Amino acid sequence: MKRYLPLIILAILAVLPVIGLSTYMMHILILVIMWSVIGMSWNLLGGYCGQVSFGHAAYFGVGAYTAGVLYSKFDLSPWWGLPLCVVVVALFSLVLGFIVLRLRGPFFALATLASGEVMRITAENWVDFTGGTMGILIQRRTWVEKTWYFYIILIIAALTFFMIKKLVESKLGYYFVAIREDQDAAESLGINTTLYKTIALCISGVITGIAGAFYTNYMGYIDPHVVFALHDISIITIMIVMVGGVATFWGPYVGALIMVLLAEYIRSIPGLGAAHQTFFGILLIVIIIFLPNGIVGDFQKLKRLVGLRRASG
């Protein structure tokens, strides 16, 4: 049963549009799935390989701008951004990785944080290429309806899911975790830590970049503030994985679901506005104290906390 759970969930999701959800519900679903993809990719690098990135907005933004610039500068469909960003973001990750992967622990985290900000400022000022703070508006939207966007992000999520599952169970997965647990031990056991960290960074970056390219197509508008955002992209990505469960398989999905719903809910409360970040901050503290392994990682503990223990037998 458990083996088929991913397929069952995929099948249920695939028939959802057929039963006719409201446009708003579809929008929420698309966001949840998109954030799960980003969460999964972060989890591979941060959760499994132990390289905690505070700058995933850099990859998201480069992916988003790959699609956007194809449209604004080359007059091509921004959908070409999806395949093209694989190459663009992989190259970008290699360059960035060459710099940040020399650093360890908090230094790595700070360098990634800086890289996201550097990218935002670059995009803001390189007006000729990016349109600067004016952003890029896609005037010819492919579809008005959400259905096809939903299926496209669902396919991306499914492919990501199965690829990461294969990866984590393979030699590469062992190497990633070994690096996370003790880099010196891993190195002395014959693991080329620089190489494997770079691989983790590239895969993670490319997946997030694809999500970014999808975002451009879906939202139809990007600007540096939105796609290179520290709070709304980089930090939310970490929160999704923290809330769901770092280095757990299902964590990013659970986290994405909770965070997207929470963001929508808080936004609907009148007079709160940008205070949602305060709520997220408090939530993060609560999670770190009570469920350090996230909802998935500490599920047994969570059940005890809410008094459902008997139900589990």
Add this chain to the structure above:
Amino acid sequence: MSLLQVKGVSMFFGGLAAISDVSFDIQKGDILGLIGPNGAGKTTMFNVVNGFYAPSRGEVFFKGKKISGLKPHQICKLGVARTFQVVKPLQRMSVLDNVIASAYLRVNNRGEAEDIAREKIKFTGLHDDVNVISKGLPLGKRKKLEIARALATQPEMLMLDESFAGLNPAELDESIEIIRKIKERGITIMIIEHHMKVIMAISDRIVVLSYGQKLAEGTPNEIGNNPLVVEAYLGEAESA
């Protein structure tokens, strides 16, 4: 034939010479004991041979190939494995997964890696703990885990850094037995050890370091009768 050659190696940390101009050879199939008082530079020598440090001066050769300057993972791939004095288990991984991660050095599929791992785990007497998360292992077993996963890289030479320290007498005997069996498999061993009885019993040759310099080298018999060594080290160790 010498498997490992250390030629005129010096290692400076700032002004401190942790090793100064040390040379020795290890013959294939031998056990070489590396002894000396605390801070003599023994672990530093391991770190140089294993590639964590590039020596400030001198060179290291393995099977005639210069290895000083290579990265630890390259040196491991060439057939040199080590354990750590301060154990470094992959904490949140099970014993089996720890050893599988090493076994993947020579094979690519999970089944083969697991076969190698299980064999090494059995060999080092950890078979009752395969599924234990290594964070929860007592020190004695962590030391064995260090040996198991070093062996899983299928080395030609194994470097053991105080694998016996802190063990009780029963564990000590067991570990000596393990070392002998490793030697029977044709693996060359370089071992750092403070238990003099152990080192005298198992070593083919012994190198004595003191304040970073090579004080003496010879068979256990020669070392035991060397007045310099007795004065500088053995006397101290015996009285301790």
